[in-house]
Amino acid sequence: MNQTQDLHPEINALAPAVLSLVKQAHSILLHCHPSPDPDSVCSALAMKFVLEKMGKHAVVIQGDSKLPPAFEHFPGAGDIVRQNFFEIDHKEFDLFISLDSSTIDRVSNVQPVVFPDYWQTVNIDHHRTNTRFAQINLVADTYPATSQILFELFALWGVEMDHDIAANLFVGIYTDTGGLKYRGVSPKTFHIAAALIDLVPDFSDLISQMENSNTPGTIAFQALALSHIETFCNGQLAMSIMTRADLESLNIKDDDIGTSQISPILRSVIGWDIDVVLFEAETNKIKVGLRTRDAERFDVSRLAVALGGGGHKAAAGAILAMSIPAAKELIVEKVKELYNL
Ligand SMILES: [Mn+2]
Structure with missing residues (x-):
């Protein structure tokens, strides 16, 4: 070697x-x-x-x-x-x-x-x-x-x-x-x-x-995430959005949450070029996971930096101190701005 x-x-x-x-x-x-x-x-x-x-x-x-x-x-x-x-x-x-x-x-x-x-x-x-x-x-x-x-x-x-x-x-x-x-x-x-x-x-x-260390809560989180998807920017931006109340209603604990288990599923969808998993960890503390199918066209590390976070071209993240609606609006605005969508 x-x-x-x-x-x-x-x-x-x-x-x-x-x-x-x-x-x-x-x-x-x-x-x-x-x-x-x-x-x-x-x-x-x-x-x-x-x-x-x-x-x-x-x-x-x-x-x-x-x-x-x-x-x-x-x-x-x-x-x-x-x-x-x-x-x-x-x-x-x-x-x-x-x-x-x-x-x-x-x-x-x-x-x-x-x-x-x-x-x-x-x-x-x-x-x-x-x-x-x-x-x-x-x-x-x-x-x-x-x-x-x-x-x-x-x-x-x-x-x-x-x-x-x-x-x-x-x-x-x-x-x-x-x-x-x-x-x-x-x-x-x-x-x-x-x-x-x-x-x-x-x-x-x-x-x-x-x-193979999943808990029933991991699966509940996965089900919740997959049933809370909204698309924006002509369907090129897919966001899974979960509020604190959503998580609490299913008794999902911090240990159960792994955004990386959701991202590969979102990324697998043809046309969903940018995928965001967004959940309210605490009031006004939104954890944001970013992934893309096409890291050359949609370098998500740029989006992460624009949101105050960081990462790689294909996988990045940020933590936002704001409400869910404000976070959603900010992400859509930055995506439009950065990738001309
Ligand atoms: Mn690493």
């Missing part, structure tokens, strides 16, 4: 600087982003294992959202500290490594995040909308997963892979690529996945446990 040839220049250039910060550090803080996906959680867990191999003290906090039950089988998940950024003692740490987070409010959106001046900070990510909010920013936006960046970073650091590191990196890559099928997946991604599963003979169980 020819890995070094097409290594992202930022990985090559910044690997030594990040390693030297790690070597100087005593205690390192890692986090999961709000509404974490496996790439967020698994890249943090893989990094934690690597830091511990180097003799460092490292802690992963779950951040703003409760760890989904489907992620409890990931190696090391049991040690994730169930606290957010503002519930921990910042003085216990001297290095912060943010993973899979494009903006500082992906660390927490409970209140504005300010890093203590005695921290060194590193931001490793693959979102094209990354705002480079840390001291060292390693952003490889052509990579399909943060976990793939870490695979190459660890190789440059000379880390010896083991089962638990490899299992987390594999799950991160597998899920962020929709099972190795999304754009951004290259022959290299398959080579890396193959190298990882060499160390993870139980990979099929890991994926199966994760994919």
Whole structure:
């Protein structure tokens, strides 16, 4: 496998600087982003294992959202500290490594995040909308997963892979690529996945446990989402819109909600070029998931940025502090403006 040839220049250039910060550090803080996906959680867990191999003290906090039950089988998940950024003692740490987070409010959106001046900070990510909010920013936006960046970073650091590191990196890559099928997946991604599963003979169980952790509420959410679709812009924009009252009437809990389970169904419809899943997480807190069938014509990361969020060309998101009708109106207006619909 020819890995070094097409290594992202930022990985090559910044690997030594990040390693030297790690070597100087005593205690390192890692986090999961709000509404974490496996790439967020698994890249943090893989990094934690690597830091511990180097003799460092490292802690992963779950951040703003409760760890989904489907992620409890990931190696090391049991040690994730169930606290957010503002519930921990910042003085216990001297290095912060943010993973899979494009903006500082992906660390927490409970209140504005300010890093203590005695921290060194590193931001490793693959979102094209990354705002480079840390001291060292390693952003490889052509990579399909943060976990793939870490695979190459660890190789440059000379880390010896083991089962638990490899299992987390594999799950991160597998899920962020929709099972190795999304754009951004290259022959290299398959080579890396193959190298990882060499160390993870139980990979099929890991994926199966994760994919088969639905609750009756998950299905209720899916049914609700699919029965609340409205289309706009000559049918090219499809929105699934759910109010707090809708969710409460079916007793749907936070754990039951996974917008990613709805998006592939919406995206599969011919003509629905842009898909939005929009629900009221709390009063005046609207979570918005954005997807498209055609990432070249309808780069939804632009829409996400226009809404104050971020993401990738084909998958992005935002959180809006407004009512459902206002959010709906704003999204339609931005879609018309950005894509001339
Ligand atoms: Mn990711």
